[in-house]
Amino acid sequence: MCLEKLFHGPLTVCLMKNHIYLIIGFCLLAMLVAGSQLPAAAAPKAQFTPFPTPTPGPDGRIIYLALENDSAWRIAAIFGLSLDELRTLNKWGENPIIAPGDQVLLGFAGPADSNPTPGPTSTPTPSAPTPTLQSGSGKLCVILFDDLNGDAYRQEEEISIPGGAISITDRSGDVSKTADTESGTEYQCYEELPEGNYNVSVAVPDGYNPTTVMNYALRLKAGDTTLLPFGAQKNTVAIAEAPVPRGTGKSPMFGIIGALFLVSAFGLAIFAGRMARKTR
Structure with missing residues (x-):
């Protein structure tokens, strides 16, 4: 239709309309390319925190020192005990109150005291004294x-x-x-x-x-x-308040659109030059 207007109207009107169509087309193409490159946010994986069993003491008792926000139910769940077992070991009531630093008995590594039945003994043979071991x-x-x-x-x-x-x-x-x-x-x-x-x-x-x-x-x-x-x-508050490093957080969309505008301008200039030659 524009070629017909070359013979019935000014050449500049036709060229301006062609420019508008090309600019609109390049803008739409740039928006589609930029939208396809936006990354999708991945949900963080759930983390599991292991709780090592405390080392038994010399008396065979396994003691856990309570932390902040600990409860009887939480301690029992962490160390694989039932709530009744934990109450019995620690002589607790129905709803015990646990404070940070409290010693919680988890069980025994072995009998704390052994009382074997005495049997006949022989007279020991005197032996040479042994040196005291230094710790x-x-x-x-x-x-x-x-x-x-x-x-x-x-x-x-x-x-x-x-x-x-x-x-x-x-x-x-x-x-x-x-x-x-x-x-x-x-x-x-x-x-x-x-x-x-x-x-x-x-x-x-x-x-x-x-x-x-x-x-x-x-x-x-x-x-x-x-x-x-x-x-x-x-924690999430500290991460949110952390400064964003320089050179990050900028979208590449503006660079892509600028490059497309330069390419479109160059193409329009070539097209206008060819049209001008044809009208001479």
């Missing part, structure tokens, strides 16, 4: 790592979180050590600790949620080196 020492190493994927296991790229608090105490009350967690990739180690039963706990800094149990009881033997990783992950 040795061991080493405890602790790290509070940034659990980026929330799987409660430390990967090589997950570094230490600064600003947390470490507490190491033994049951006899002779050892009590506290320190702040530091940034880096190495464990914070405490050497020359006398062998015995220890309780190690870590507190996370503000803006983080723990992904592992934060209190651990263990038996440290002479010559042992024990590594204790504790994990934490930024």
Whole structure:
């Protein structure tokens, strides 16, 4: 239809209409291409936090130190006990109130006391005195790592979180050590600790949620080196307030549209030049 108007009207009117059609077509094409490249958000996978069973004490009792928000039902579910069993072991009533730091009896690793029936004894043969064994020492190493994927296991790229608090105490009350967690990739180690039963706990800094149990009881033997990783992950508020790095968060749509406009302008210029030659 435009070719017919070349012989009945001005050439500029026809060229302007062709320009408008081409611009509209390129804009629609750019919008379709940009829309097809938008990524789809994937739902995060559910994470599971393991709870290790505390080490039995010298008397055979297995003790768990209650954490914040712990309840009788939650502790029973974590360690595979029925609520009635947990009530019986701890001599609780119907609705016990559990505070952080309370000792909860989970069971016995073996009989705490043994009373065998005495039998006939023979006169012991005197023996040479044996030297008294001297107790040795061991080493405890602790790290509070940034659990980026929330799987409660430390990967090589997950570094230490600064600003947390470490507490190491033994049951006899002779050892009590506290320190702040530091940034880096190495464990914070405490050497020359006398062998015995220890309780190690870590507190996370503000803006983080723990992904592992934060209190651990263990038996440290002479010559042992024990590594204790504790994990934490930024909560949703901290993630939302984190600054967006430069160069991210920009859509490539504007660059695509600009490139398409340049191509369309170049094509229109060629088309206008050819039309001008035909009218001469």
